[in-house]
Amino acid sequence: MSSYYFGKVEELEKAHRESSLVEKLFRVRNMFSTLFSIYSRKSLKALIRKSVTLLEFYTNERLINHGNALHCHLIKMGLSSQKYIAVKLLIMYLDSRKSFEIDQMLKEFNGFNLVVQNCLITANLQWGKVIDACRLFDEMPERNEVSWTSLISGLLKHGNVNEAMVYFERNPFSNVFTWTATINGLVQNRLSFQAMRLCKKMLQSGVLPNDITFTTIIRTCVELSDLGLGKSVLGLIVKAGFENNVCVSNSLVTLFLRLGEIDSARKTFDRMEEKDVVSWTTILDMYVEMGDLREARRMFDEMPERNEVTWSAIIARFSQSGNAEEAVKLFQQMVRHSFKPNVSCYSSVISALATLEALQAGMNIHAHILKIGMEINVFVGSSLIDLYCKCGNTKDGRLVFDEIPEKNVVCWNSMVSGYGFNAQLEKATELFNQIPHKNNISWNSLIAGHLGIENFNEALQVFDEMILSGEQPNKSTFSSILKTCASLASLERGKYAHTKALKLGFQHDIFVGTALVDMYAKSGSIESSRKIFKRMPTKNEVVWTAMIQGLAENGFAEESLRLFEEMEKKSSIAPNELILLFMASGDERHYTSVVDMLSRSGRLFEAEEFIKSMPLEPEANAWAALLSGCKTFGNETLAGRVAEKLSGIVETKPGGYVLLSNIYASEGRWKDVMSTRNLMNQKGIKKSGGCSWIELRNQVHLFYSQDETHTQSNEIYWVLQLFNSEIQSHLN
Structure with a gap:
């Protein structure tokens, strides 16, 4: 059994050699080795304690096979029925939904056990079996505060607010844990006013809040966007002696930031005697949201201690704020300092590389991710899909998509968006229709x-x-x-x-x-x-x-x-440049109108001088208006100069070729028309087809010249022919 266990550990270590799980597994191996030495010394209490710790680890990390191996070993040692171990085994199997093992463990308890019943209620609530959880609770011959709190908070998580409040009113255990769980549940259901009324009722009943209560109340103030209420709660916090609590202080910083009180947030942060990762990340977010990335970076550099979480947080913030280059630089520094990136970090840096369209760098990270077996993660996979598609490589993006065993909606959306981004709408639509949810x-x-x-x-x-x-x-x-x-x-x-x-x-x-x-x-x-x-x-x-x-x-x-x-x-x-461009283009139209007015009235030389005196570059239409006037009033000398000017403009503005060609045609200069058209062909310039449309019953119908793509084109042309015939008959 022991060789099987160590073999499994070695396999898992090999598969995740460079992930954060490796360190945990090394600790597990050491702990398991310790079990044998402890057992040899007959230290039963220490053995039980170590076994409980191992089972908790397996449950949290979802390592059910390792849990099974340890269970078999404990059976051999005769310890599987020991109370604390049996409860942990039951929780592990409940968490993994192993129905056979659950039934076997329940036999170990031989009837009613308060702890077991509480575990079953919690499990049923996690599985969404609310009715079964309530039935188990109602059938219990006795209940403790855990029973009541578990049921009430579970009902609130599923949105059964009225039912939860009925149980809350019946609860004989009026302690801070139940009150806090209920207030928190109301906030989660966006019932902030009811949550604040319950806070008031709790204080009136003489129950003193704890740090979790205050954190929940502050979150309620954020939901209500009520700064005055938040400051009143701050008074209660000081009075209760929680002003130096890290979690409470972090919540206050968040409150002030969300309500725009930047100075108060910074003062609260500076007064904190102890700061954790959340504290630093929160204040970093403040500067990122303000757009002050330089100050955010300075704060990060001042941190007394950094870990994988803080590195991932700052990389993610820079990536999300559009500063992709800095996010990549931070990632490189993180690796140089021997920190191991987690899922969030890899996802963020790949997103940054996608923004930069840095395909080769992204492929290098992808190769590393393949080595550590992280490519099947849905968040990393979605980022890789985005990277390949933004670099125009939808083929490799689809390969990544197909390799993800359990796709969530983010993966599907990334691939659909990738096809759309690359104008592959048929593939995008086909995949879109396959999305399960x-x-x-x-x-x-x-x-x-x-x-x-x-x-x-x-x-x-x-x-x-x-x-x-x-x-x-x-x-x-x-x-x-x-x-x-x-x-x-x-x-x-x-x-x-x-x-x-x-x-x-x-x-x-x-x-x-x-x-x-x-x-x-x-x-x-x-x-x-x-x-x-x-x-x-x-x-x-x-x-x-x-x-x-x-x-x-x-x-x-x-x-x-x-x-x-x-x-x-x-x-x-x-x-900005766009506004100035629009203003300038609007001025151009005014100048062109003046030129057109002068040309139509025969004041051709005055129009030419006006164009020359314009403070901005004249548009082609201004010269075209003057050329038209030259034709009308027979001034061939000026027409030659204007045509030469217009020809120079259209070299940089392809649409002008068509305009110049039409003017030559109107003057009968067919050689010049052919020359202009040939030049257009040589340069590969095509005039966009004129388009007309009509909106009928909230649907837009588009029509081009000689167009037969409309679904009712036969009927439309038949009607047009009918109209034409009617017109001709009236004319005749």
Whole structure:
């Protein structure tokens, strides 16, 4: 038996040679060796204590085979029926749902045992068998405080709030543990007001809170966003003598951070006599959320002691905040300092490499992960899928996906998103249809894929299917769909999406609001765009840009300029390149209009001088307007100069080739037309086909010249022929 056991340990050590489990296994081997020496010295108490510790380890690490081996050894020694060992064996088998072994262990207890019954109640609650747990509890001839607390907290975890509160009122053991478990359960069910009322009732009953109670109460204040209440709780904490408790202080730091009290958070952190990993990670998060990555890094460097958890935390924060290069550098330092990355760390650094599109570095880490057997982990696997797909290698991304034995929805979404990112929508749709349990991210991935290649109708169709499936859209969904509606200038569909967003309470979200401003402006409903913009509680440079652009494109140039000036005066936002580009393009249109006006009235030389005096580069349309005037008024000399200028512009602006070709054609200069068209062919320049569309019953129908792709094209052309015949008959 002992050789079997040590053989299993060696196999597990070999498979996970470089993982954190190795250190634990070495400790287990030493402990198991100690069992023999202890037994030889007949030290029964020490033997039992070591056996209990081993069984707890096997239960926590889910090493049921090792637990079985130890159980057999304990049977041989006659210790399997010993009370503490038997209970630990039962818990191990309950945790692993080994029904045969559970039945055998229950026979060991020979009838009712309070501890065993409590274990069975807890197990049934973990398995989701709430009715069985209540039945076991009600049938117990006697109950202790563990019985009551386990049942009440278990019911609350399953959302059975009313039933839990009935048992709470019947509970004869009014102690801090039951009160705290119940308050915590109410917070988990987002019943913060009820939780605070129960806190008050607990204090009135004379039960003093402990550190866990205070931590729970502070979390309630965070949920309620009530800083005043939090400060009142702080007074209770000081009065009860818990102000130096690490867990309580960490919760206070989190409270102040969530409610925007940055100075209070930092002062609380600085006053802490003892700081743990959570303390440092929380304050690091503060600086990351503020965008002050330099200070976050300085705080990390000041930490008196770092472990795998703190390294993983800082790498994850830098990766998530978009500072991928720094995340990779930190990972390299971590390895150089001989710290062993955990699952979270590998996932974060792979995500950073995906952002950088650093395929070779990612492949090197993938090779290392294969050696230690971690590639089957769903989080590491999802990050690897993302890496390969963002580097354009969906084939290897799919290989990683297929190798993951137990896929969760994150894995499925990563692969669907990867196909969409690489414009492989057929594969994305095929895989999407195979997802066993879709969430809104699954739908969003497919919608984004269609939007990325301008499959606007398909994106709307997926959105409709999402609504019909009962899946609730999130902010990202509406941002994508509203962009789609803006691209199609589909006002009715945009209004429908707006209504859904209002019902779900997303109207104040800055991303949804920006998409609404853009959609209404591009659909010609500038008044609706203005209203959305004015109602937005906070505005960033993107929404200002959308509104300024919308006004300019709808002919409200002066208002667009005023809004630009208002942004500079009233907000702290500096004009970015995009805003300046829109402002400049709006000015170009004004100059072109003046040129067109002068050219139409025959003031050709004045128009030419006006173009030359423009403070910015004239657009092709300005020269085209002047050339058209030259043709109208027969000024061939000026027309030659203008045509030469226009030809120079189109070298850098391919769309101008078509414009120049049309002007030559209108003047009958067919050799120049052919020369321009040949030049376009040589450069591989193609003019995008003109497109018309009509929206009917919330569906957009697209039409191109000579297009026969519409499902009802035969009927449409038949009707057009009928109209044409009617027109001809009336003309004749």
